[in-house]
Amino acid sequence: MKKVLYLFFVVSFLTSCVAVKEYEKVNINDPDMVLAAKKSNKFETSFQVYRESASGANGGKSGGGCGCN
Amino acid sequence: MNLSNKNYYLSTLFTIRFGNHIAKKKSNLSKIVPLIASLFFFTITFSQEQDNDDTKDYKKRVLENIEIDFLTSYYTQDGDNAAVTGGIGTEELTDLASEIVISIPMNDDDVLSISAEISTYTSASSSNLDPFDSSGASGGDDDDDDDDDDDGNSSGVTGSPWIESSGDSRKDTWINANVGYSHSSDDRNKIWSANLNFANEYDYTSIGFGGSHSWLFNEKNSEFGISGNAYFDTWNPKYPTELDSYLEANQNLFNGFFNAIEILDQNGNIIDKSGANVWRPLNTTLVDDTSRNTYSVSLSFSQILNKNAQISFFIDLVQQEGWLSSPLQRVYFKDRDNFYVGNASSISNYTSPNNRDVFQLADDIERLPSSRFKIPIGTRLSYYINEIFVLRTYYRYYTDDWGISAHTAEFEIPIKITDKFTLYPSYRYYTQTAADYFAPYEENLSTQEFYTSDYDLSDFNANQYGFGIKYTDIFTKIQFWKFKLKSAELKYSHYDRSTGLTADIISLGFNYIFE
Numbered sequence: 001m002k003k004v005l006y007l008f009f010v011v012s013f014l015t016s017c018v019a020v021k022e023y024e025k026v027n028i029n030d031p032d033m034v035l036a037a038k039k040s041n042k043f044e045t046s047f048q049v050y051r052e053s054a055s056g057a058n059g060g061k062s063g064g065g066c067g068c069n
Numbered sequence: 070m071n072l073s074n075k076n077y078y079l080s081t082l083f084t085i086r087f088g089n090h091i092a093k094k095k096s097n098l099s100k101i102v103p104l105i106a107s108l109f110f111f112t113i114t115f116s117q118e119q120d121n122d123d124t125k126d127y128k129k130r131v132l133e134n135i136e137i138d139f140l141t142s143y144y145t146q147d148g149d150n151a152a153v154t155g156g157i158g159t160e161e162l163t164d165l166a167s168e169i170v171i172s173i174p175m176n177d178d179d180v181l182s183i184s185a186e187i188s189t190y191t192s193a194s195s196s197n198l199d200p201f202d203s204s205g206a207s208g209g210d211d212d213d214d215d216d217d218d219d220d221g222n223s224s225g226v227t228g229s230p231w232i233e234s235s236g237d238s239r240k241d242t243w244i245n246a247n248v249g250y251s252h253s254s255d256d257r258n259k260i261w262s263a264n265l266n267f268a269n270e271y272d273y274t275s276i277g278f279g280g281s282h283s284w285l286f287n288e289k290n291s292e293f294g295i296s297g298n299a300y301f302d303t304w305n306p307k308y309p310t311e312l313d314s315y316l317e318a319n320q321n322l323f324n325g326f327f328n329a330i331e332i333l334d335q336n337g338n339i340i341d342k343s344g345a346n347v348w349r350p351l352n353t354t355l356v357d358d359t360s361r362n363t364y365s366v367s368l369s370f371s372q373i374l375n376k377n378a379q380i381s382f383f384i385d386l387v388q389q390e391g392w393l394s395s396p397l398q399r400v401y402f403k404d405r406d407n408f409y410v411g412n413a414s415s416i417s418n419y420t421s422p423n424n425r426d427v428f429q430l431a432d433d434i435e436r437l438p439s440s441r442f443k444i445p446i447g448t449r450l451s452y453y454i455n456e457i458f459v460l461r462t463y464y465r466y467y468t469d470d471w472g473i474s475a476h477t478a479e480f481e482i483p484i485k486i487t488d489k490f491t492l493y494p495s496y497r498y499y500t501q502t503a504a505d506y507f508a509p510y511e512e513n514l515s516t517q518e519f520y521t522s523d524y525d526l527s528d529f530n531a532n533q534y535g536f537g538i539k540y541t542d543i544f545t546k547i548q549f550w551k552f553k554l555k556s557a558e559l560k561y562s563h564y565d566r567s568t569g570l571t572a573d574i575i576s577l578g579f580n581y582i583f584e
Contacts, residue, residue: 019287019288019290020288020290020373020375020376021288022288022289024376025373025376026376027376027377027453028373028376028377028379028453030453030459031541032451032459032461032483032491033379033451033453033459033461034451035371035379035380035381035449035451036449039138039140039170039578039580040140040537040539040558040560040576040578041560041576042140042168043140043142043144043166043574043576044142044535044560044562044574044576046166047144047146047164047564047572047574048499050525051146051525051531051564051566051570051572052475052499052501052525052531053467053469053471053473053475053501053504053525053526054445054465054467054473054475054477054499054501055443055445055467056365056367056383056385056387056443056445056447056465056467057367057383057384057385057445057446057447057465057467058383058445058447058463058465065245065266065268065275065277065300065302065363066243066268066270066273066275
């Protein structure tokens, strides 16, 4: 837990100095590079929320709305 | 101090401050909350100072056209540890779900999103809320799940955790509607959004709302986001039929459902209902608080690392309160005598799928604490390998105050085989420890305050293998009336859990532009 939190903050702030210009973001803007769960994975994520105890931290719902875990 | 120096100064300050903080802290939750509050405070300051970048010249519409997404999936599972029947019994379930999402540009800056989802399941497991259902295992003539089986007949009344019954709880429909609205600033560096949510199924209703705010800075190389959501849910509790009937008959085994039912002991002998050793549930109070509220705060940070890689971090703080256990789920205690209804000769074979005609009466429904605090922390890394391959990875650590900790690791490698078709092989690994209150069938003790035999709260690991294919056409040449197909995706995944549960899901999605 401590290591994960530490990594979270260290990596976040050390990398914030990098600046890629807009015209250099061709690869970054590729639809498959998106930093979020894909829309088409929604139902998969939904069954995982039911069948597993862990949820959240994926940019989506982290509880509520169903009688699941 | 120029911009880059200021970035470095702030980064170093944060690193030192939080690095030291974390190094000293114990892993208790009370210290995480002020940490997150500090992060939020600095985030605001930081983002405001960085807001004046050089990307304000051109204002592009956030969404050019109305977009419509159709998603549908078919899910099926099976296993031998149904929670409704106390940790043994068939977990067979199928679910068909569909969703439509409509995104409407209201002006250059604002987008309205409306979604509706319907999910219909058929479940052998939940059908055994009433395993004695007439047209199912019991073979009688009443097909509901209710407790009005006053004419219960000892002859032929049977049940089994391994056989699907046919009452109302056998199938259900879950509906969900969501309305969201987002606004982006002129420079597209700030995004606000709000949403309203409603969901309903036969034993559960949910109303939720939330909001979020994102800041982009560092020439849109960095992004902070914060969001909050609240769900106010309500159970319309349904109980195992023997418990519900027992309470409705004023705890009298000569009334109601039990009137003409013969109850068997562990040896298969018919018990004397007026004797001392009779079946009685542990508790005569079932759900006394039907609310189940969830409050969550989420923080995210994304960073472009270089021209080919970007990373994001997420952390959620989730507090749940109310009735957090499921009223449907039975528990059988190790330290209480067992009682059955059905065929006496099958009792010795009770936990085998070969048992088709005897059912054990519940000792209680599962009981879990009325609050739960969850902390999931996740990270995503996307790396553009070359024009053909992209690597997408995800990792999540999860912990809560029920004693569960979990790790999730996932990767996907999109492979662009042509300019229109992409393949998506993927793999996901998941592992979790058991909740403090979990024990298998007949292993909980009645002296415990909390107990469950729900294997979703057990110690297990799971592997998931997936494969998808996506068609993309940026020129939207395929058109149906005013709907222009932008993309279509088909995906199949297989899921194996170490408890024996297996699942398969196939999903199909279409993205249209409406003009």
